[in-house]
Amino acid sequence: RPRALSGIQPTAGSFHLGNYLGAVRQWVALQETHDAFYCVVDLHAITVEQDPKTLRQNTRVSAAQLLALGIDPDRSTLFVQSHVPEHAQLGWVMQCLTGFGEAGRMTQFKDKSARQTADHVGVGLFTYPILQAADILLYQAHHVPVGEDQRQHLELTRDLAQRFNTRYGKTFRVPEVYIVKDTAKIYDLQDPTAKMSKSVPAGVVELLEDPKRSAKKIRSAVTDTGREVVFDAAGKPGVSNLLTIYSALTGESIASLEAAYSGKGYGDLKKDLGEVFTEFVTPFQVKVREYLDDPGELDKVLARGAERAREVAAGTLRRAYERIGFLAPA
Ligand code: AQP
Numbered sequence: 052r053p054r055a056l057s058g059i060q061p062t063a064g065s066f067h068l069g070n071y072l073g074a075v076r077q078w079v080a081l082q083e084t085h086d087a088f089y090c091v092v093d094l095h096a097i098t099v100e101q102d103p104k105t106l107r108q109n110t111r112v113s114a115a116q117l118l119a120l121g122i123d124p125d126r127s128t129l130f131v132q133s134h135v136p137e138h139a140q141l142g143w144v145m146q147c148l149t150g151f152g153e154a155g156r157m158t159q160f161k162d163k164s165a166r167q168t169a170d171h172v173g174v175g176l177f178t179y180p181i182l183q184a185a186d187i188l189l190y191q192a193h194h195v196p197v198g199e200d201q202r203q204h205l206e207l208t209r210d211l212a213q214r215f216n217t218r219y220g221k222t223f224r225v226p227e228v229y230i231v232k233d234t235a236k237i238y239d240l241q242d243p244t245a246k247m248s249k250s251v252p253a254g255v256v257e258l259l260e261d262p263k264r265s266a267k268k269i270r271s272a273v274t275d276t277g278r279e280v281v282f283d284a285a286g287k288p289g290v291s292n293l294l295t296i297y298s299a300l301t302g303e304s305i306a307s308l309e310a311a312y313s314g315k316g317y318g319d320l321k322k323d324l325g326e327v328f329t330e331f332v333t334p335f336q337v338k339v340r341e342y343l344d345d346p347g348e349l350d351k352v353l354a355r356g357a358e359r360a361r362e363v364a365a366g367t368l369r370r371a372y373e374r375i376g377f378l379a380p381a
Contacts, residue, residue, distance in 0.1 A: 055085035056192035058092035058132065061106065061113040065259035069237035069247035072299045073198030077231055079121040081196055087127040088190045088360060089117060094132045094139060094182060098175040111349055116258065119338035130356035137364035141185035144371060145211050149181050158203060184208035189364040191224040199235035200246055202228055219374035234299050240272035243288040259339065262332050266325030280312035280320050290317060297324050300331050
């Protein structure tokens with residue numbers, strides 16, 4: 052079976068619709084065909100300041116959400132990044148292979164750092180995609196299921212794998228990005244030209260918030276001029292985004308939704324989507340609470356995952372260290 056690897060940050064506590072439709076839904080599906088490794092990337096989370104107690108809690112909340120969304124720890128390896136020290140270790144090696152200018156071209160860093168003053172931007176935010184490369188390469192992943200915003204980071208990962216292999220001999224598999232086109236980028240409900248992102252909270256739908264609040268956000272989503280419910284990403288980005296979400300949550304095609312709403316207005320679409328979303332998140336929220344009611348059991352699941360992940364990660368790191376010329380401990 053080919054390997055899949057992906058990660059999600061525990062920074063916000065709740066996942067949002069973009070995280071789910073852009074990434075985690077594919078993680079669940081790939082369990083059928085792949086030997087999958089999924090991690091809560093807490094090392095990445097500290098690239099911006101975190102409160103220790105909140106970080107610890109949000110790490111469990113993230114794991115609980117993954118389980119509630121359908122990640123099966125008996126089929127996939129579910130773990131916390133900091134439990135596997137090889138991530139940080141290979142991360143250092145990858146930093147030494149990355150050009151300063153190359154790292155500086157990462158658009159996510161440019162966007163995120165532009166929102167803060169220079170003194171608040173840590174070096175970790177700059178080297179974030181390099182650690183991400185290590186996350187992926189440690190597991191010799193064939194496919195990396197992510198949203199469109201990660202495409203550039205995946206290119207860097209591929210470049211670093213090739214560079215290492217050229218310099219030291221074939222060690223890493225060069226991974227392929229796995230992006231599902233229809234849901235690759237879910238847009239902000241208040242600004243449907245920008246990606247839905249927890250950094251800009253106004254138009255974000257969170258899976259763990261009160262669904263009444265989500266339904267209200269959906270009802271007040273910015274839509275477009277005109278009143279026909281048709282998919283037109285350039286001309287009607289707001290309505291198109293709602294149709295994408297609706298279609299992804301129900302499995303109905305965009306064409307059949309257009310037909311169903313012909314003669315109706317944006318208001319009907321938004322009201323119904325609020326209901327569709329509520330139906331989806333209500334049982335999910337119950338499951339998350341159940342997992343969180345038994346943190347001891349949850350921690351055991353994560354410990355088992357870390358043990359399995361380490362077996363693979365340690366083997367890869369050992370080979371990389373040898374190739375580099377590090378003296379093996381006697
Ligand atoms: N809007 C989105 N559409 C599709 N996919 C998305 N992802 C994130 N936003 C969207 C995908 O979710 C996965 C986890 O991403 P992450 O852990 O990097 O989450 P994040 O970046 O913290 O989420 P945000 O909201 O995007 O955070 P900020 O505002 O910090 O950038 C990834 O596969 C990502 O592609």
